[in-house]
Amino acid sequence: MRAPTVTGKVMAILGAFLPGDARLTLTEICRRAELPPATGHRLVRELTDGGFVERLPDGSYRVGMRLWQIGAQAAEPRELRELALPYMEDLYAATRENVQLAVLRGDRALYVERLRGPTSVPIVSRVAGELPLHATAVGKVLLAFAGPETVERVLAGGLTAHTPSTVVDPVRLRAELREIQRTGVACTQEEMSLGTCSVAVPVRGPGDRVVAALSLVAWRHSADLRRLAPAVLTAAGALSRDLATVSRRR
Known part of the structure; x- marks a missing residue:
């Protein structure tokens, strides 16, 4: 095996x-x-000297501002985010x-x-964080419109149960994906x-290709998804246009 380079x-x-690591020790x-x-x-x-990592007073480390500045220049997510923000803000204003x-x-x-507010339900997602496709609404949308090789790879990799309600049966998940493609x-x-x-609903780019998923996350005991779905569809449709x-224009 070749030795790792610098x-x-x-x-x-x-x-x-x-994602989610606010700080790490040097040992970690x-x-x-x-x-x-x-x-x-x-x-x-x-x-640390270059600003890519920051040393905190307690001796632990976190990602530095220099790395954030470079990452923020990633073209595709930045452009998508900039276009999406007005529609996301309108969607939040309408639903809270x-x-x-x-x-x-x-x-x-x-x-x-x-985007979230003081009365929004606490959620585990965070910007630049990743979550599994099979257990999230945005993930199911992205999986439903991904290539068959992606679907097979996800199913073959094992479906982890994050709660008692997580769908981990491949047959049931395939049926859900077909329904998402239809609706x-x-x-x-x-x-x-x-x-x-x-x-969640798909956001479409050139050639009607699904490039993202837009979603609302709410309290289960008080939200009516049938009422919320049209608002998400409207926002995603405007963003797609x-x-x-x-x-x-390019």
Whole structure:
């Protein structure tokens, strides 16, 4: 096996910060990056000097502003987010529920934007975080309109139960995906976290290709998904038209 390069070691250090990790100790970074402490300490120090990692007063580390500045320049998610934000804000104003926008990344749903308010139900998603396709409404939309190879890979990889309501039966999930393809709407009830429900619809780009999923997440005991679905469809439709317009201008 070829020894890892310096670039590979640096990528391993940065990759040690998983979504939701506010801070890590040097020991945790080295363990996750599979690096000797001396090597990890040297590289982390250099990354800190460059602003890619920040050292906190208690000696732990977090992702630095320099890395955020570079990541924010990623063209495709930035353009999608900028176009989507006005419609997401309108959707939040109309419903006062969590509004989420996600794209397909490998076999996961990557969240590129999220809006929530003080009365919105607490949710586990976060911007730049990833969640499983089979247990989220946005994920089911993205999976339903992904290629068959993606569907087969997700099913073959095992469907983890995050709550007692998570759909882990491949036959049932296939049936749900067919229904989502037919209706253009995905609904979940407490599949990712207890007490929540969600409705998601596709956002389409050039050639009618599904490029993202837009959703609302609300309290299960008080939300009526049948009432919320038309609002999400309207917002996603307007965003899809904007994406088509931008594509034609290029």
